Amino acid sequence: MPRSSSSVRSFAREVALAAESLVRVFDRAEDWAIPRISPSQVKVLGLLRYRGQMNLSALADEIGAIPSSASRLCDRLEAAGLIAREVPPDNRRAVTLSLTKEARRRLESFDDARRGDFTPVLERMSPQARGALLEGLLAFGIAAQELRELPA
């Protein structure tokens, strides 16, 4: 732990509070989905794209649910043709979950909706502030990924 950790910890509070506005704009895209898809289902699809294939326990862990709930969620996503369950031959008790092509299309339409939600806000920002935001978000994403890969 670096010596700066205590000051970073108080800095983290400012970032967490400042992030709220952006998170609200980010989440708005769900409202435009046609046909309507539940927040839980969006969370699962987004996670599978973000992280790639996962088994059910890992998925449950990431979305903050228990395996039972995740299993039921996957029942409906599978029935809707948005995910595929596959049993790998080398470990027949671990189910591999993956996105269908239709799910990827749906996710892309979310991206489009989000772009539309972000545009008017970004237009009101100075070019410098826009640049800072993108730089900061990209660095955050890299740091988060490094952190995930550490204990592995």
Add this chain to the structure above:
Amino acid sequence: MPRSSSSVRSFAREVALAAESLVRVFDRAEDWAIPRISPSQVKVLGLLRYRGQMNLSALADEIGAIPSSASRLCDRLEAAGLIAREVPPDNRRAVTLSLTKEARRRLESFDDARRGDFTPVLERMSPQARGALLEGLLAFGIAAQELRELPA
């Protein structure tokens, strides 16, 4: 609409994609809540703090639900002692919703949990990138608020 709008629109796609990692860390705080509180309820409480008092229709609009669903949500939040419904004398068909002190305490514990989730990621970022992130998020928040106040 500024002349730069088309380039901002493509920039917006980058921002929207880069934001995903931060949103995931932001949302993680819900998992630490004791006692457990549903994502929908968290959304309502966070919104009421962010925007201040609202009536039921406005709330429903903001969380992407219909008044009926929002009313049921408020039933449970009221029963849990987290929000108060009040009928203003000047317009007796508009219900004013507000947070209780207990709700504010719960929200502060979310803030603490978030700070804890953000800290290790921020620690892995350069001071410059951290600064850029906070600067960008603050500017975004201001722009979003200005935008909301425009049509009013």
Add this chain to the structure above:
DNA sequence: TATTGTTATACTCTATAACTATA
């Protein structure tokens, strides 16, 4: 014996539609 995942049950969340009350 521990791990991975699925069902049985009960409660919460949500939308559609029908309703009450206020403006």
Add this chain to the structure above:
DNA sequence: TATAGTTATAGAGTATAACAATA
């Protein structure tokens, strides 16, 4: 007559607990 909000019903989401199958 239009608006703000609340109920009736039914389907989706979730946790607890009990279970089956694989390692």
